[in-house]
Amino acid sequence: MSGNEATPDYVAELKSRSEKEPIAAFLGMRLVELSPGYSKVTMKLKPEHLNFNGMVFGGIVMALADQAFAYGSNSLSLPSLATQFNIHLIAGAAPGDELTAECRVVRSGRRVGISEMTVTNQAGKLIAKATGTTIPVKS
Amino acid sequence: MSGNEATPDYVAELKSRSEKEPIAAFLGMRLVELSPGYSKVTMKLKPEHLNFNGMVFGGIVMALADQAFAYGSNSLSLPSLATQFNIHLIAGAAPGDELTAECRVVRSGRRVGISEMTVTNQAGKLIAKATGTTIPVKS
Amino acid sequence: MSGNEATPDYVAELKSRSEKEPIAAFLGMRLVELSPGYSKVTMKLKPEHLNFNGMVFGGIVMALADQAFAYGSNSLSLPSLATQFNIHLIAGAAPGDELTAECRVVRSGRRVGISEMTVTNQAGKLIAKATGTTIPVKS
């Protein structure tokens, strides 16, 4: 991470919010690590995540990467809004897999932030890579 | 849509599969229109879609756009795999909103396909725009 | 275009600057149309644009799309900085082709802008589609 040197630390606040976050409960996503500019979120894939081709729906992998993105970017600037997200889906996943998404903030500036995300499975295999743009919003 | 002139029509097959698609039932996404190279999918937003900032989670909007992408691209080449997806999140959404995602295939070639997606709300307001890359897979 | 209703009009200023823009002269790009939220730029492809595979270098198509993006986004908010750009290269081009890039601003907000670009050749064939993010900068 480079950019704002003296950014406030929103980690404790986000950890507290994560415990009662509706979408996290609904999708089964768990925030397992959070530090300024870094987050790790996990999710267990289930049969209800399958699509019409009998594979895990790509949108579920996107959602998991986006959740890591949200925690990582907001850990340096709260609140931040995601305005853009690009993902490369590299390998498939199956029900029973435990996916891990990690976010590393590349730059957290006054007007814009950039983050990188990776998604891997329980064997460490690369499932997806993503990048995204955030806009810090004065609350 | 431009590209393969004599592509088979997979519309009937996809409509049939959509009725028992696990992720569609889980997320509450409905395929409401499908023709070769075009799809329309709707989703009602609920309180469980809220994130830690009290807004609808961007990953839910991504998932809806990805579902339209999947039906649109597979309507011309079944099965097709999404390998890349880029989204611009333009306006927020709230529980109670009914979102509509539409996909238009820009090119469906022998080796690669490109699609465009829009997401709007019940008032016709633009919520997001996305594009994506698919790879046709010989079954 | 949606967003700022009463944005100032920077068209005349940009047209004036375009006449002495170094990169436009160097790459042979011509601004042929500009109105608030819309731009059109053309470029004639030459043998020096060929890459090691004997095809026109994709980076040249990107540069042309980026030039339309710059004029379109700055026509509503001057100066604006591009922070993200995604392009799909759809068909090839050859020396002698005259490419046209058009930009339409989708949203020009106080904190972020989104634009769409298309690149076509002299026969109207679609060569590329792109989208991008800009940040308005108070001067």
Add this chain to the structure above:
Amino acid sequence: MSGNEATPDYVAELKSRSEKEPIAAFLGMRLVELSPGYSKVTMKLKPEHLNFNGMVFGGIVMALADQAFAYGSNSLSLPSLATQFNIHLIAGAAPGDELTAECRVVRSGRRVGISEMTVTNQAGKLIAKATGTTIPVKS
């Protein structure tokens, strides 16, 4: 790099082609390192690269990243076509700067390849990050 284990090595062939590549001469881009799945290309910025805002044109940074992308992806699969490219422009650059673009292939598969690029300046400062999709083409 992961994917094809026994990919042929196209490094010598590409190095030879690079010496007479028209776009490389025209833009002043130099291939300075190439191994299977990795490339490094440099470029000296000049006054003719300035845009109408008095800054180095983003399209020039894109072109340099795209050149590294082309060599990196083709080093594992020759010829490969770029079909998609996404870039985040992180910091500005000025005439006199010497930019370095590096490409690392993340996956080189039978149907699709994914690469990551970084652009830095002579001080090692991060100027841009990009990712892209390639399609291997049987020659």
